[in-house]
Amino acid sequence: MDLTNIPHPIDPHSFSQPAQARITHVDWELTVDFDNQKITGKGNYTLAHHAASEVILDVHGLTVQKVVTSAGQEVVFTLTPAKPFLGQGLVIPLPENTCRLTIFFETTPASAALQWLAPSQTAGKLHPFLFTQSQAILARTWLPCQDSPSVRFTYTARVKVPVHLLPLMSAENPEQKNATGEYFFQMEQPIPSYLLSLAVGDLAFAPVGERCGVYAEPVSLPQAAHEFAQAEEMLLAAEALYGPYLWGRYDLLVLPPSFPFGGMENPRLTFVTPTIIAGDRSLTSLIAHELAHSWSGNLVTNATWNDFWLNEGFTVYFERRIMEKLEGPAYAEMLHTLGYQDLLHTFEEMKGTPGDTRLRLSLENRDPDEGLTEIAYEKGNLFLCHLEQLVGRKKFDAFVSYYFRTFQFQSMDTARFVLFLEKELLNGNQELQEKANTQAWIYQPGLPPGAPAPRAALFEKVEAQLRLWQAGTPTAELQTGTWSSHEWLHFLRALPENISANQLEALDQACGFTESGNAELLAQWLLLAVKADYPPAAPALEEFLTHVGRRKFLVPLYTALLQTPAGTQKAQQIFQRARPNYHAVTAGTLAGLLKGR
Structure with missing residues (x-):
């Protein structure tokens, strides 16, 4: 066939x-x-x-x-x-x-x-x-x-x-x-x-490798070039996994903070948000993600937005393989675990619309933006991890490479992918087909029984320190000196739901979260501050909501504000001031959230 x-x-x-x-x-x-x-x-x-x-x-x-x-x-x-x-x-x-x-x-x-x-x-x-x-x-x-x-x-x-x-x-x-x-x-x-993409501004360029470079406004260029210095190394790691990069150059453009996404994989020129510039290269797995799209998405493309998981599931899997090559398995484990946490949170949010937790979506008469959720990214990635565990990494890598070669510069829909998977990887093996459980993974809501549940060993150490903190150990005495931003993010996510403003104040005094230059940590911290009504974070919250346009951060923060009458009033006031700074993609989402409030 x-x-x-x-x-x-x-x-x-x-x-x-x-x-x-x-x-x-x-x-x-x-x-x-x-x-x-x-x-x-x-x-x-x-x-x-x-x-x-x-x-x-x-x-x-x-x-x-x-x-x-x-x-x-x-x-x-x-x-x-x-x-x-x-x-x-x-x-x-x-x-x-x-x-x-x-x-x-x-x-x-x-x-x-x-x-x-x-x-x-x-x-x-x-x-x-x-x-x-x-x-x-x-x-x-x-x-x-x-x-x-x-x-x-x-x-x-x-x-x-x-x-x-x-x-x-x-x-x-x-x-x-x-x-x-x-x-x-x-x-x-x-x-x-x-x-298709176009950007026009006061821009300058700095090379960061033979095939990679960074564009940014001149005032931001030195910091951006430092942050993305590993781009060429990532490119080489990607090629070693799944074959040659077929787009010539791979450059990055740092956009103003109103950009609605973390990144956009425009061929030859990835658009990125400045919120991933943390000064320590701790958030650059996003660059690995956008680079991976040069194969999954740009090279082999979902045929319709109902098949979006084919773009993003493969890309998340590929991104983490790149980061594993560069930073080691323990680092990649943290990324998988944080992603799994995001997926479980999304399942909880979508309890009322379980059909939208299928990989293959049904978006007719709906805005396709409604399908751009963690389901495509993280459930898609888990499905591929499941297949890798079934057949072994060597065989799975050969399959993925062959998939990209066979369908390069073409589109792929879910039904055709399933046929290709059964022919080239499962190969008529009845036992493998049953264990793969493709129909359940792709066409049923939620996760099938026995789905992988990533758990990073490094996070177990974080949880041990958290237990000490809950037992009364001062934050300054915790063993956090070697923690990456991923470990700190897990720490913040694992804090108890009923944490008080006084407890947040003690954490803030020890760690300076309200003044963090890491947008991922700051967004999570501000979410805790809103829920606990922690006043010292209020100016940072307003500054963040006014100047950052990344939808991933803004939706949870506005949603948290809307849980109380005072917060709702504050959210409406901030949105009216901030709306000119938001791209239409973000503004439309938030306007829908605030509608009728």
Whole structure:
């Protein structure tokens, strides 16, 4: 059976019908206008089809001005009725033998992928900044495209920006500004639309290896380059595991703190939040995660957002294998255990919607962002750990490598993956198939009986110190000198639910948590402070909620505030002030949380 030719399921989150006509290449010309906060452009689209009468693209929050064929004939396009979060289908008739179209368009204030930042919202405070976030279905809000992860295309872009700023894309990038403000980008490997990215700001570059470098605002660059100095080492470790890196360079861009995620795996240029810059490289497993996406996600891509676990489950597993190579098994054990804690917490939160704890989701008529949960990441990772334990690491590694080679630059859906798994790894072995329990892992809620339950040995030592603290040993006398941020995070998570403000004060005086420069620890500490009503942390909480846009941190903090009337009032006040600092992805989530409060 040739699994590469089995048709994919229809993507419920795209109007496009790629089986009839699909984009294969685009040449864009874009002008970035900071004064009016819009991108104006045109795209020359190359299509593949067999005598199709029309092609359909996705648009949302865009103004489409006109469409012209390569013969210079303007065609009359139509827009389908608008649907919530999906936008509209751009339906373009195709005159006979038409395989190229030029579409003229511009963004609007409703283009949710874009965040325009004033100088005051940047690290340098001197120049404005723009960045995009296309995942899951926001590429259609800044460029007409077939906005489905099952559609891949190559592209070029000519981008014009103010001369004092530097643009970067998920493509071959310049390393310094030029005198004209005009730049050319090329992406020779075919990518899906959610991996399209653009950032424009006062940016500088520093190499951290032969194939790796860091872009950041000049004031932040030295610290960023120090933090990510292991990028090349991570790249070499990844290649040793699962084969050559096929994207040329692997660079990082540090964005302003309003970026809604920890990172975004845009090919050749990972976007990262500054909240992972802790000064001690303690949070850089996130870089290993985004790098791993260069294989799982960017190389082999979920065909629809219902199959999101295929991107993230493999990536979490791969990330921790990279960190195990660099830092040892005990370190990777801590990452697995913290992830498992996150998964159990997510199961608890989703008790009312158990269907959403399946790996293969059903998101039709729902915003695909609702599927971007720890289920895809951590349950997916546990399933792969389970398979590795069944067949042994050597055999499982050979399977994963073969999977990436076989389906590189293609999309993968869950049903086809199961066929591949049964053919290439389980290999008709009835006993193995029963133990693998694939149907339960993928299509049933929760965790099957006998699922791996990671428990880090180093955390047992943390728990021993916690018991001493609970018995009255002063914090300063605990044996914490060798603890990493992961051990401290486990300590904070393991504190009793009914911890008092006085106990938090004693911890704070000994450890300085309220002043921590580690965003992971600070976010966990502020959550404890909100629940215990610890007043000394109130200014740090307001500062954090106002300036950090990372959704992972903000949702738990706002949720905790909403548990009391006073906290609800505070949350509403902070959100009104902070909203201009949040990307639309974060703002939308928090607005939904606060709605009706």
